[in-house]
Amino acid sequence: xxxxxxxxxxxxxxxxxxxxxxTILGIVIGVAAVIVMVTVGxxxxxxxxEQIASLGSNLLMIRTGQRxxxxxxxxxxxxxxxxxxxxxxxxxxxxxVAPSASQRLVAVYGNANWATMVTGVDNQFFIVRNWxxxxxxxxxxxxxxxxxxxxxxxxxxxRELFGPQEPLDQLIRVGTFTCTxxxxxxxxxxxxxGSDQDDLVLVPLRTxxxxxAGNRDIGxxxxxxxxxxxxxxxxxxxxxxxxxRRRITGSESDNFQVMDMKEITKMLTGTTxxxxxxLGAVAAVSLLVGxxxxxxxxLVSVTERTREIGIRLAIGALEREVLLQFLVxxxxxxSFGGVIGILLALSASLGLSRLLQIPxxxxxGIMAVAFLFSAxxxxxxxxxxxxxxxxxxxxxxLRHE
Numbered sequence: 001x002x003x004x005x006x007x008x009x010x011x012x013x014x015x016x017x018x019x020x021x022x023t024i025l026g027i028v029i030g031v032a033a034v035i036v037m038v039t040v041g042x043x044x045x046x047x048x049x050e051q052i053a054s055l056g057s058n059l060l061m062i063r064t065g066q067r068x069x070x071x072x073x074x075x076x077x078x079x080x081x082x083x084x085x086x087x088x089x090x091x092x093x094x095x096x097v098a099p100s101a102s103q104r105l106v107a108v109y110g111n112a113n114w115a116t117m118v119t120g121v122d123n124q125f126f127i128v129r130n131w132x133x134x135x136x137x138x139x140x141x142x143x144x145x146x147x148x149x150x151x152x153x154x155x156x157x158x159r160e161l162f163g164p165q166e167p168l169d170q171l172i173r174v175g176t177f178t179c180t181x182x183x184x185x186x187x188x189x190x191x192x193x194g195s196d197q198d199d200l201v202l203v204p205l206r207t208x209x210x211x212x213a214g215n216r217d218i219g220x221x222x223x224x225x226x227x228x229x230x231x232x233x234x235x236x237x238x239x240x241x242x243x244x245r246r247r248i249t250g251s252e253s254d255n256f257q258v259m260d261m262k263e264i265t266k267m268l269t270g271t272t273x274x275x276x277x278x279l280g281a282v283a284a285v286s287l288l289v290g291x292x293x294x295x296x297x298x299l300v301s302v303t304e305r306t307r308e309i310g311i312r313l314a315i316g317a318l319e320r321e322v323l324l325q326f327l328v329x330x331x332x333x334x335s336f337g338g339v340i341g342i343l344l345a346l347s348a349s350l351g352l353s354r355l356l357q358i359p360x361x362x363x364x365g366i367m368a369v370a371f372l373f374s375a376x377x378x379x380x381x382x383x384x385x386x387x388x389x390x391x392x393x394x395x396x397x398l399r400h401e
Contacts, residue, residue, distance in 0.1 A: 023297040024337030026290025031341025031370045033283030039349040041276025043358040058225035059261040076255035078217035093229035098124040098222040105175040109161040117200045120208025128224040136183030147206030151179040154198035155187035177211040291381035299385045330382020338374030
């Protein structure tokens with residue numbers, strides 16, 4: 001019986017193809033909108049996670065001062081190499097410690113110049129930040145100890161200063177001193193916070209302190225926590241050690257801050273998930289609109305086919321059979337809308353992912369939920385017209401013109 005009912009439903013849909021398509025348009029748009037919003041949101045979340053992971057694994061960043069607002073921190077004494085050595089020596093969970101100091105300067109090569117961030121580091125920086133050298137090499141220990149005028153440049157600097165030319169062994173002027181390019185970093189692209197990670201020049205820390213800063217201050221310490229060790233425990237141990245070294249008593253506030261990149265990841269991904277959920281909920285409203293459209297057209301269909309319903313009831317059709325026929329029509333209509341919406345959403349999601357340059361995250365779960373929801377809309381909004389058809393009086397239905 002169900003097969004015959006399904007065949008009748010398909011025949012009625014084919015009889016009014018344009019009307020049927022316009023009826024399911026709300027379902028198509030609703031399903032497509034929900035899937036696109038969730039898929040793009042999942043891609044944005046994946047990109048945030050990936051970009052923060054590119055900063056380094058199990059990374060803790062230690063800065064002086066306390067953040068007061070956007071770009072504002074309280075004044076505080078700088079770190080020194082004794083602090084760096086103490087962190088590596090006294091915190092068991094620490095795998096690597098990378099001190100650094102930075103200043104924005106202009107890099108010049110020939111007729112090209114580019115304002116960039118010049119950062120003094122040692123080789124621990126490459127370990128902590130998971131940053132490989134694409135060509136050339138890292139600093140030699142003798143270069144680090146002697147403060148040699150050598151540098152490793154980011155991919156942006158290599159492109160802007162040298163273009164298609166090979167940067168290795170070339171001399172560039174950075175601020176007031178000249179250094180030899182010994183390496184080019186692997187490209188990492190834009191960070192989650194909107195800055196270009198490849199726009200930097202790395203020099204030995206001692207070179208920076210002597211040639212640029214004129215002091216031995218360290219503005220930032222990056223710490224990589226060993227795999228399998230708790231970053232929360234490492235963070236609390238670092239805070240305790242630095243409070244002790246900086247002679248901060250129990251009642252005083254810290255004059256430094258330790259940022260766990262995992263916490264930032266959770267905050268940003270949580271924000272994107274909330275936004276995705278809200279956008280998906282707004283898009284789901286159009287499914288209800290589509291359901292109302294199905295109810296409307298099914299009521300029209302009942303009116304148009306009143307005589308047909310009367311004949312079926314008069315020759316012995318049961319009320320439940322008439323109810324099932326119209327209910328199946330509504331479900332088939334909404335299911336077709338769900339399938340078309342899924343296909344449309346896949347193509348739209350792929351296009352938007354490429355346009356926004358975010359990963360395409362295929363989620364079969366949300367597609368199954370969207371399809372089942374579209375079918376449920378057909379059942380809910382098709383039931384009232386189907387019941388109305390099933391309860392028609394055969395004699396009144398036969399008299400209908």
